[in-house]
Amino acid sequence: MANHSTSHPTHVQHHFVDSDQQFDTAKLGMWVFLVNEILFFGGLFCAYIVYRAWYPELFQMAALELNTFWGAVNTVVLIGSSLTVAMAIRSAQKNQMKGLKINLLITIALAVVFMVIKGFEYAHKFELGIFPGDFYTYEGLDHPQANVFFGIYYMLTGVHALHVLIGIGLIFWIYLRARKGEFNSEYYTPVEITGLYWHLVDLIWIFLFPLLYLIE
Amino acid sequence: MATAEVSPASTGTKKTFKVKRYIPSENPKKTFFTEERGLWAWLTTVDHKKIGLMYLGSVTFFFLLGGILALLLRTELLTPAQTFIEADTYNQFFTLHGAIMVFFVLVPSIPAALGNFVLPMQLGAKDVAFPRLNLASLYIYIIGAIFTFIALASNGLDTGWTFYTPYSTESTSSVIWVTMGVFILGFSSILTGTNFIATIHKLRAPGITWSKLPLNIWALYATSIMQVLATPVLAITLLLLTMERFLGIGIFDPSLGGDPVLFQHFFWFYSHPAVYIMIVPGFGIISEVITTFSKKHIFGYWAIALSSLAIAFIGFLVWGHHMFTSGQSAVATSVFSFLTFLVGIPTGIKILNWVATLYKGSIEMKTPMVYVFVFLFLFSIGGFTGIMLGALSADIHLHDTYYVVAHFHYVMMGGTLIALLAGLHYWWPKMTGKMYNEFQAKIGAALIFIGFNMTFLPQFIMGSQGMPRRYYNYIDQFTIFHQTSTIGSYILGVGFLLIAYYLAKSLMSGERAGSNPWGSRGLEWQSTSPPDLHNFDHTPVVINGPYDYHKPMEEFQLGLANAHDEKH
Amino acid sequence: MSEHNHEHHVSTAGQLWAVATALFILTIITVVVAKFISIPPPFDVITAISIALVKAFLVAAFFMNLYWDTKFNTILLFMAVAFFILMISITLLDTMYRNDVVPSF
Numbered sequence: 001m002a003n004h005s006t007s008h009p010t011h012v013q014h015h016f017v018d019s020d021q022q023f024d025t026a027k028l029g030m031w032v033f034l035v036n037e038i039l040f041f042g043g044l045f046c047a048y049i050v051y052r053a054w055y056p057e058l059f060q061m062a063a064l065e066l067n068t069f070w071g072a073v074n075t076v077v078l079i080g081s082s083l084t085v086a087m088a089i090r091s092a093q094k095n096q097m098k099g100l101k102i103n104l105l106i107t108i109a110l111a112v113v114f115m116v117i118k119g120f121e122y123a124h125k126f127e128l129g130i131f132p133g134d135f136y137t138y139e140g141l142d143h144p145q146a147n148v149f150f151g152i153y154y155m156l157t158g159v160h161a162l163h164v165l166i167g168i169g170l171i172f173w174i175y176l177r178a179r180k181g182e183f184n185s186e187y188y189t190p191v192e193i194t195g196l197y198w199h200l201v202d203l204i205w206i207f208l209f210p211l212l213y214l215i216e
Numbered sequence: 217m218a219t220a221e222v223s224p225a226s227t228g229t230k231k232t233f234k235v236k237r238y239i240p241s242e243n244p245k246k247t248f249f250t251e252e253r254g255l256w257a258w259l260t261t262v263d264h265k266k267i268g269l270m271y272l273g274s275v276t277f278f279f280l281l282g283g284i285l286a287l288l289l290r291t292e293l294l295t296p297a298q299t300f301i302e303a304d305t306y307n308q309f310f311t312l313h314g315a316i317m318v319f320f321v322l323v324p325s326i327p328a329a330l331g332n333f334v335l336p337m338q339l340g341a342k343d344v345a346f347p348r349l350n351l352a353s354l355y356i357y358i359i360g361a362i363f364t365f366i367a368l369a370s371n372g373l374d375t376g377w378t379f380y381t382p383y384s385t386e387s388t389s390s391v392i393w394v395t396m397g398v399f400i401l402g403f404s405s406i407l408t409g410t411n412f413i414a415t416i417h418k419l420r421a422p423g424i425t426w427s428k429l430p431l432n433i434w435a436l437y438a439t440s441i442m443q444v445l446a447t448p449v450l451a452i453t454l455l456l457l458t459m460e461r462f463l464g465i466g467i468f469d470p471s472l473g474g475d476p477v478l479f480q481h482f483f484w485f486y487s488h489p490a491v492y493i494m495i496v497p498g499f500g501i502i503s504e505v506i507t508t509f510s511k512k513h514i515f516g517y518w519a520i521a522l523s524s525l526a527i528a529f530i531g532f533l534v535w536g537h538h539m540f541t542s543g544q545s546a547v548a549t550s551v552f553s554f555l556t557f558l559v560g561i562p563t564g565i566k567i568l569n570w571v572a573t574l575y576k577g578s579i580e581m582k583t584p585m586v587y588v589f590v591f592l593f594l595f596s597i598g599g600f601t602g603i604m605l606g607a608l609s610a611d612i613h614l615h616d617t618y619y620v621v622a623h624f625h626y627v628m629m630g631g632t633l634i635a636l637l638a639g640l641h642y643w644w645p646k647m648t649g650k651m652y653n654e655f656q657a658k659i660g661a662a663l664i665f666i667g668f669n670m671t672f673l674p675q676f677i678m679g680s681q682g683m684p685r686r687y688y689n690y691i692d693q694f695t696i697f698h699q700t701s702t703i704g705s706y707i708l709g710v711g712f713l714l715i716a717y718y719l720a721k722s723l724m725s726g727e728r729a730g731s732n733p734w735g736s737r738g739l740e741w742q743s744t745s746p747p748d749l750h751n752f753d754h755t756p757v758v759i760n761g762p763y764d765y766h767k768p769m770e771e772f773q774l775g776l777a778n779a780h781d782e783k784h
Numbered sequence: 785m786s787e788h789n790h791e792h793h794v795s796t797a798g799q800l801w802a803v804a805t806a807l808f809i810l811t812i813i814t815v816v817v818a819k820f821i822s823i824p825p826p827f828d829v830i831t832a833i834s835i836a837l838v839k840a841f842l843v844a845a846f847f848m849n850l851y852w853d854t855k856f857n858t859i860l861l862f863m864a865v866a867f868f869i870l871m872i873s874i875t876l877l878d879t880m881y882r883n884d885v886v887p888s889f
Contacts, residue, residue, distance in 0.1 A: 015342040025418040031857045032410045035864040036448045042868040043452035083804040093794045133463030145473040151465030199848045206839045210832035214818035545881035
């Protein structure tokens with residue numbers, strides 16, 4: 001904790017001793033935030049599990065309304081985007097700025113694909129009258145709590161989609177900073193912690209997919 | 217010039233440093249008040265001390281608001297029938313009193329206001345790990361407050377601070393504004409918690425090992441962990457409630473096939489740990505103050521440090537004791553009742569260790585110490601009545617009566633708020649560089665002690681006789697208890713006004729406080745009062761613990777002798 | 785603490801592709817198992833969740849670098865999962881043992 005040091009690299013903030021301390025601290029902070037995220041989704045998963053334990057037959061019937069094929073495609077898309085984010089970090093670590101920018105752009109593209117497919121799935125449900133909450137008019141599911149299942153479905157996928165949107169914004173911001181040449185192998189902390197966030201979004205979907213689409 | 221072998225937090229391996237003593241100036245020219253002056257500099261500052269003081273101001277404002285509501289409620293309860301406000305207004309007042317006091321005052325009070333100021337100084341750091349997030353948390357708090365004011369200005373809120381469904385899905389008051397306000401406020405709490413955890417792990421000065429952490433830091437660490445684990449669940453609960461009102465998604469609404477008791481599970485999964493988020497930082501302050509004014513090493517350092525973490529953990533296992541009469545299954549009820557008793561163990565460990573610290577100490581009855589004794593007395597009553605409420609059969613009788621009201625006021629006000637006052641009086645000279653009038657401060661403490669007991673002891677009695685909480689009218693036999701309680705609350709109000717008066721006066725014309733007026737060994741007292749913009753004008757090095765009153769003073773106030781030579 | 789001034793871990797492109805390929809294959813397996821092989825409940829759920837857990841492990845350990853990272857970050861992840869399980873199991877203790885599923889008032 002040298003107070004009056006003169007040899008600080010410009011990216012190190014004044015209250016850190018060195019670059020490594022700043023990097024480790026940022027990463028620790030991000031992990032603490034991810035703990036938050038897990039418990040935030042945890043509440044929704046808890047509602048899912050409670051209702052599934054009460055009405056297993058409802059969840060089996062309702063899973064048939066969801067399109068497994070497009071769900072699986074979306075899983076592959078998100079895993080692919082996780083790969084490209086990891087590649088982006090690797091590029092930054094190896095000082096390959098072009099690779100960094102290309103990988104970030106592919107990630108954004110894959111995230112957009114995910115959102116488009118999600119949009120089509122929602123649109124299809126709306127056509128059938130499967131709206132969230134009070135607006136639910138679908139007759140095809142013979143169960144008194146069918147609206148509650150779709151309440152949980154829309155909350156889980158909706159909150160997840162919101163995280164994807166925020167992720168797109170963050171990665172775009174990282175891309176803009178990369179274009180300005182702010183990152184190099186010495187300093188890529190924002191790339192790393194945005195990557196952590198994006199992997200978590202992927203992790204959540206890895207559980208959402210089998211829970212919503214596959215259990216029948 | 218001497219050397220010391222210590223390990224810096226950033227590397228972990230032991231290293232030899234050249235150290236020398238830095239005696240802080242008793243009359244500093246440069247402080248964080250004199251540098252970066254002006255309104256704009258304050259509003260955009262990333263300095264943890266300024267942010268802490270701005271939090272202190274905001275919390276005080278909300279405490280005033282919540283306090284006025286409380287006095288209005290008590291005034292209404294002077295007579296069995298209507299005294300001066302309508303029943304609907306009464307419902308809104310008790311709801312807002314609860315919501316404001318819990319979410320806007322108690323949760324942020326000690327960590328965000330005092331903790332923000334003191335934590336980096338106790339660690340010998342220049343700032344918290346993420347200074348900009350720290351400022352963001354303050355503004356998020358203010359945005360949350362604005363949402364709540366919008367609710368106040370439109371339809372108010374009458375659901376009680378717990379927002380229980382199904383009433384909260386039907387009420388015509390502004391439930392969405394308040395829930396969104398509290399949702400936003402949660403982020404402020406999360407950011408503070410995240411910041412503290414990262415700071416404690418990564419920014420400790422050389423020599424501050426985990427066994428030399430001040431107990432206040434241990435308490436804030438336990439609090440931060442709870443904030444991080446519990447607050448997101450509140451966020452999702454409030455989001456679901458908002459969606460329930462907007463769209464009627466049906467998860468909590470029995471008329472749509474949902475389960476209202478599930479809402480209570482979600483809500484108390486946050487709100488029970490939240491009780492410990494409020495009280496555990498208070499424990500930290502008590503540990504600091506009691507050693508300083510006993511001039512003695514704390515008794516049972518590890519017992520107190522780890523019991524904070526134990527409380528944090530057990531606090532997550534007991535939320536169902538709020539739901540004994542809610543239609544919860546008998547199995548869960550019995551388990552929750554048993555687990556609830558467990559919380560008494562780590563809390564009891566703390567109380568006994570504090571009392572043991574006093575034994576053979578040279579006790580100095582300054583105002584902060586007076587508040588410690590008030591705390592020990594009131595909090596013990598609050599704790600013991602909590603054990604009674606945890607017992608199933610007793611709770612069925614006492615649930616939703618004034619007994620519960622008295623219990624949590626003894627814990628929250630007699631515990632947290634008294635600890636906050638102890639901390640405020642303890643660190644006031646450090647924060648402002650001024651000393652308050654000791655005599656007036658003691659009168660204030662006496663008024664608060666008398667007023668508090670007069671307000672809430674009668675509530676135990678009428679509660680056990682069956683007076684339900686939140687009722688607008690009551691039968692004649694309770695009149696004497698209610699009236700005593702109301703008069704007590706006025707005395708409390710006078711006590712707080714007196715505190716505000718002499719603290720404000722000390723700012724104008726208080727005596728200069730030295731760098732270490734209490735003779736403490738804590739690291740925060742080894743800087744000037746008020747501190748420098750970067751807390752210390754050297755890098756502190758610590759070889760003795762914060763409670764080592766048996767070690768000579770020469771082994772304190774150390775810092776790196778020559779910062780330039782000590783880089784790796 | 786075990787932080788240090790060592791070089792940050794850099795995964796090779798081959799490692800990252802191997803992890804992603806494993807994730808793709810596991811995705812296919814979980815769909816095939818669910819759609820074409822009928823496993824009696826509750827083992828269908830157990831299979832699906834187990835595969836998801838393996839995938840989650842791969843992402844956390846190798847994409848999120850926990851395998852090479854300081855242990856405390858792993859502890860944080862486990863803490864989050866532990867408290868999530870705690871929340872569910874205690875809530876189920878109520879919801880699974882009620883007389884009426886949804887109490888009527």
